[in-house]
Amino acid sequence: MKKRVTALGTALLAMAIANATADSPAKPQTMRQVLDASKPSDWRPLDPANTLYMDLPSGRVVIELAPAFAPLHAANIKTMVREHYFDGLAILRVQDNFVTQWGDPDAETPAKARSLGNASKTLAPEFERAIARDLPFTRLLHGDVYAPAVGFSNSMPAARDEKAGKTWLAHCYGMVGAGRDNGVETGSGAELYVVIGQAPRQLDRNIAVVGRVVRGMELLAALPRGTGTLGFYEKPEQRLSIKSIRLAADVPVAERTPLEILRTDTPTFAALIESRRNRRDDWYKLPAGKIDLCSVPIPARAPPSHATH
Amino acid sequence: MKKRVTALGTALLAMAIANATADSPAKPQTMRQVLDASKPSDWRPLDPANTLYMDLPSGRVVIELAPAFAPLHAANIKTMVREHYFDGLAILRVQDNFVTQWGDPDAETPAKARSLGNASKTLAPEFERAIARDLPFTRLLHGDVYAPAVGFSNSMPAARDEKAGKTWLAHCYGMVGAGRDNGVETGSGAELYVVIGQAPRQLDRNIAVVGRVVRGMELLAALPRGTGTLGFYEKPEQRLSIKSIRLAADVPVAERTPLEILRTDTPTFAALIESRRNRRDDWYKLPAGKIDLCSVPIPARAPPSHATH
Numbered sequence: 001m002k003k004r005v006t007a008l009g010t011a012l013l014a015m016a017i018a019n020a021t022a023d024s025p026a027k028p029q030t031m032r033q034v035l036d037a038s039k040p041s042d043w044r045p046l047d048p049a050n051t052l053y054m055d056l057p058s059g060r061v062v063i064e065l066a067p068a069f070a071p072l073h074a075a076n077i078k079t080m081v082r083e084h085y086f087d088g089l090a091i092l093r094v095q096d097n098f099v100t101q102w103g104d105p106d107a108e109t110p111a112k113a114r115s116l117g118n119a120s121k122t123l124a125p126e127f128e129r130a131i132a133r134d135l136p137f138t139r140l141l142h143g144d145v146y147a148p149a150v151g152f153s154n155s156m157p158a159a160r161d162e163k164a165g166k167t168w169l170a171h172c173y174g175m176v177g178a179g180r181d182n183g184v185e186t187g188s189g190a191e192l193y194v195v196i197g198q199a200p201r202q203l204d205r206n207i208a209v210v211g212r213v214v215r216g217m218e219l220l221a222a223l224p225r226g227t228g229t230l231g232f233y234e235k236p237e238q239r240l241s242i243k244s245i246r247l248a249a250d251v252p253v254a255e256r257t258p259l260e261i262l263r264t265d266t267p268t269f270a271a272l273i274e275s276r277r278n279r280r281d282d283w284y285k286l287p288a289g290k291i292d293l294c295s296v297p298i299p300a301r302a303p304p305s306h307a308t309h
Numbered sequence: 310m311k312k313r314v315t316a317l318g319t320a321l322l323a324m325a326i327a328n329a330t331a332d333s334p335a336k337p338q339t340m341r342q343v344l345d346a347s348k349p350s351d352w353r354p355l356d357p358a359n360t361l362y363m364d365l366p367s368g369r370v371v372i373e374l375a376p377a378f379a380p381l382h383a384a385n386i387k388t389m390v391r392e393h394y395f396d397g398l399a400i401l402r403v404q405d406n407f408v409t410q411w412g413d414p415d416a417e418t419p420a421k422a423r424s425l426g427n428a429s430k431t432l433a434p435e436f437e438r439a440i441a442r443d444l445p446f447t448r449l450l451h452g453d454v455y456a457p458a459v460g461f462s463n464s465m466p467a468a469r470d471e472k473a474g475k476t477w478l479a480h481c482y483g484m485v486g487a488g489r490d491n492g493v494e495t496g497s498g499a500e501l502y503v504v505i506g507q508a509p510r511q512l513d514r515n516i517a518v519v520g521r522v523v524r525g526m527e528l529l530a531a532l533p534r535g536t537g538t539l540g541f542y543e544k545p546e547q548r549l550s551i552k553s554i555r556l557a558a559d560v561p562v563a564e565r566t567p568l569e570i571l572r573t574d575t576p577t578f579a580a581l582i583e584s585r586r587n588r589r590d591d592w593y594k595l596p597a598g599k600i601d602l603c604s605v606p607i608p609a610r611a612p613p614s615h616a617t618h
Contacts, residue, residue: 024570047615064606065518094531096526096530096531097530127594128597146597146599146601173507182591182592189361195483197505197507198508201597201601205595206592206594218405219408221506223407225527225531266606276511277511283490284511284515285436285493288513290455291511292507294507295508
């Protein structure tokens with residue numbers, strides 16, 4: 001909560017000096033220092049076969065899918081995307097401090113609804129899955145109001161109930177889910193939402209979380225709020241049109257957005273958590289000592305070879 | 310996360326029927342039912358001597374000050390407001406998932422900065438205060454990552470450390486604070502911010518929280534994000550001008566926005582918390598059982614006598 005950028009400038013200078021003279025790995029670090037000291041192996045590239053580009057008139061939103069948690073939904077969404085289902089559809093709903101949601105404005109009118117093509121209209125619910133050895137989990141040790149355990153799997157915020165042997169993705173800022181009606185099988189992925197406010201964790205285990213926005217959240221969070229029930233736009237002209245949603249693998253390489261994500265199963269990520277639970281710049285007088293699951297940033301960056309583009 | 314308004318319509322109808330036939334107070338209720346059954350004494354009017362109207366080109370933001378927690382800051386802000394300090398100043402910063410901030414664009418340029426008039430340029434830090442009998446506290450029993458105890462005081466989210474005998478307001482969505490530089494006494498209230506994302510609780514006890522937006526958050530949360538460092542706007546023309554900030558008491562009665570706030574020290578508020586921790590509509594399959602401090606809504610409404618305006 002700096003009053004001014006100048007204050008930050010001073011802090012950045014102090015950090016740069018501290019960084020240059022730091023010779024002990026145990027020395028407290030800022031997040032910037034942690035990231036500057038990261039190794040190439042601390043990052044993993046986004047898999048183009050698992051990444052969506054949602055192109056809006058205002059720019060591109062990049063979404064990483066989570067097939068480890070919602071394989072049926074991820075596959076169904078990919079089928080729709082490959083058949084250009086979302087192209088020309090719209091953002092229908094922006095509810096303040098809750099979600100932005102998009103899909104077919106005419107979905108409820110059979111005569112006008114766009115066909116789902118080869119995609120399924122219903123899917124088995126994927127609200128949680130079994131804990132398994134091949135699914136990494138970096139546990140966060142500061143507690144959680146909602147779940148017995150929380151942490152990170154594949155660079156996404158997740159929760160666990162070890163007694164029940166279950167794990168699920170957590171509804172943090174930027175997480176993407178598949179809207180459904182009252183029936184648990186009614187979420188096909190044809191209508192998607194993203195969290196734009198305080199984490200609505202009450203949705204956890206009630207709906208399929210299918211991925212995470214890794215770039216472009218500001219394009220979805222800064223939209224005018226809808227004035228209808230639940231934040232739906234009341235007039236068609238208020239809706240924002242979606243130019244297209246494409247699988248990155250289907251986009252020419254030159255038109256892709258190269259990104260890599262910080263891995264969450266590394267000592268570097270542990271150092272990042274430490275840097276965020278106890279802030280090290282001169283501004284903070286009382287470090288919190290703890291951090292909430294949904295307050296831990298999961299950085300994305302252009303790969304170093306692209307950094308100067 | 311309804312897919313459609315029609316689904317909600319059905320739910321509302323079901324609720325209306327349930328409400329009409331509910332004769333046991335122990336029957337689980339939705340929030341709507343709790344509010345519909347509230348008594349006039351469950352609400353308190355906003356005190357015009359303690360309420361700010363921030364008039365933007367897009368509409369009015371209503372802020373309730375918190376003099377019980379930040380008396381010096383509240384008084385200093387009122388001095389500035391009465392001397393029209395903020396009129397014509399601007400929203401300077403919108404950082405995604407963090408804060409929207411406003412003040413004098415020229416504050417750091419002594420030759421151009423607007424005078425604070427009779428207001429103080431520095432204030433003793435009011436980052437926490439002593440627990441006292443005359444400050445009510447409705448404790449929330451579901452835990453918290455950051456503080457030993459959390460709950461509500463005067464219809465605002467608050468935290469407590471009973472061992473230390475201290476309490477402070479929590480940085481939930483919509484809470485307003487006084488920006489400061491590195492010195493703890495540098496926050497005068499001349500630059501204010503509001504939380505627009507996941508609760509940045511790491512700020513708690515590091516800065517003075519001075520109030521809460523009770524209406525109009527959508528006007529502050531949906532603004533384009535700044536592209537400069539910390540989300541500051543890079544070009545003057547990107548800033549949104551503030552028409553005026555007035556104390557409600559100084560505004561003619563006919564131009565006021567009549568609002569009352571749900572009291573948080575009542576059985577009705579306890580019932581509201583219950584309705585939110587265990588959602589009762591047909592959509593939810595697995596009620597959370599718990600609720601985070603910053604996920605509890607604190608409703609405001611037009612007084613019933615104004616409801617038809």
